[in-house]
Amino acid sequence: MFKIVRYSFQDLLRSRWSYVYFAFYLLLGFVMLFLNHDLAKGVITLMNVIIILVPLIATIFGVMYYYSSREFTALLLAQPIRRSRIFLGQYLGVAGSLSLSLVLGLGLPFVLYGLFRSPAIWDFVLLLVTGVFLNLIFTALAFLVALSNDNRIKGFGYAVLLWLFLAVVYDGIFLLSLILFEEYPLDSFALGATLLNPIDLSRTLILLKLDISALLGYTGAVFKAFFGTSLGMLVSLGVLGLWTAAPVAALVRKARHKDF
Amino acid sequence: MIEITNLHKRFGKNTVLSGVNLSLQEPGIHAVLGPNGSGKTTLIKSILGMVCPDQGSISIGGQPTGGQWLYRKDLGYLPQIAEFPGNLKVGELFRMIEDLRQQPAAPEPLVERFGLQPFLNKKLSTLSGGTRQKVNLVLTFMFEPPVYILDEPTTGLDPGALIALKELIRTRVGSGALFLITTHIMPLVEEMAQSVIYLLEGKVYFEGSLKTLYTLTGKTHVEPAIAAIAARHHV
Ligand SMILES: Nc1ncnc2c1ncn2[C@@H]1O[C@H](COP(=O)(O)OP(=O)(O)O)[C@@H](O)[C@H]1O
Ligand SMILES: [Mg+2]
Secondary structure: OHHHHHHHHHHHHHHHHHHHHHHHHHHHHHHHHHHHHHHHHHHHHHHHHHHHHHHHHHHHHHHHHHHOOHHHHHHHHHOOHHHHHHHHHHHHHHHHHHHHHHHHHHHHHHHOOHHOOOHHHHHHHHHHHHHHHHHHHHHHHHHHHHHHHHOOOHHHHHHHHHHHHHHHHHHHHHHHHHHHHHOOHHHHHHHHHHHHHHHHHHHHHHHHHOOOHHHHHHHHHHHHHHHHHHHHHHHHHHHHHHHHHHHHHHHHHHHHHOOE | EEEEEEEEEEOOOEEEEEEEEEEEOOEEEEEOOOOOOHHHHHHHHHHHOOOOOOOOEEOOOOOOOOOOOHHHHHHHEOOOOOOOOOOOOOHHHHHHHHHHOOOOOOOOOHHHHOOOHHHHEEEHHHHHHHHHHHHHHHHOOOOOOOOOEEEEEOOOOOOOHHHHHHHHHHHHHHHEEEEEEEOOOOOHHHOOOOOEEEEEEEEEEEEEEHHHHHHOOOOOOHHHHHHHHHHHHHO
């Protein structure tokens, strides 16, 4: 399988898009630091950008890669290689290269700015870990959607809709239901709603670490009250792990029964 | 070598294979004939495990292939449509597949035979159809598996390449290989095939040697013979 990861990765290194994303994150890091003049504040602003943009980029890149590597897939399917390895390998190649762009692109400006001497270093590390999780999750979702749709326009559309739902619509529905059911006890509902959306979960995780109650919001406060800070962080990391494993498992299952 | 029992496959409402039974034991060339859309490629892809049959079983060398993958070491597959990652170079593609298969490969004599040397450093996306087919052939024949499955191998080949291909097949048959070939080129079948399989609407209408085909139908060429078989079943 690692050979396939390597070939996918090499393939991506030749693609201009990997460099575009790297440059984008690099620019983002410098701009954030330039605007905030402060590592800790930079981390907060960056969080808000990352939890929306990383999923979008992973979604688009994942779908694009899947459709553009169909020939490679067809070639591999006729070789003595397990099907699950073919798809897992390509998935890890894409998610890995995206994560590398993210970690290097954002890491570089922050390191240059004196990250290693700053108390914000662990906040920043957690931000990157969360970003990597979001990459893994949304690349897997993108692959899953693409694998289920041979028509690439449809696949692209559904994947972006999924992102839109989780990044934007979900919160809207959630807020609306909070207002509509004001008089009911909603704590467990809020808890569930956060756990069921990897983007909300990431936001809560980072805010718990930063320990800024004012930004936590209603769901974050409930989360903190229920689990406490350290358990809360462990739980959210664990659930992000589940969020990664579930679409990857679905991907392998789907790939096993598909005709090519 | 290849044993297929009661194979069924549907794509949505479209029934493509309905109860195919085949038993290919002898080394040599087994030609699968049938009009476009009769299910030849689907049958081949089922053997390779690229298409998952709804029903039935396939075994190669006595081992069932369902859900397995290692048996593909013993298969050389030439797809009907050559699909390559466009941004790889021809030479890189050969090395990549050799590396992935983990089997010794000898592409050089084939590259020479098909005149591909000038293209080794060219990107695959820039090649013409015929050249792609030659690359496809090198990819298949650079290993020496006991079983070859070729889906319309002559598509786009110039006469020189066609002669090279025929020689190549003869040599491998000589060393005991089994070929399953789909083609529409009847002279090729008459010249080389040891047995003929006639597939129509997902069923095998004839399976046997050329001689049997001729005596059964009273014809002396493949084309009218299979036409006679088709007509017999459609009255
Ligand atoms: N992946 C697929 N999805 C849906 N239909 C398919 C697929 N592959 C083949 N078919 C259909 O199966 C039928 C048989 O195709 P094929 O096996 O390629 O025939 P042949 O190779 O004999 O020309 C055709 O009608 C084709 O449209
Ligand atoms: Mg075909």
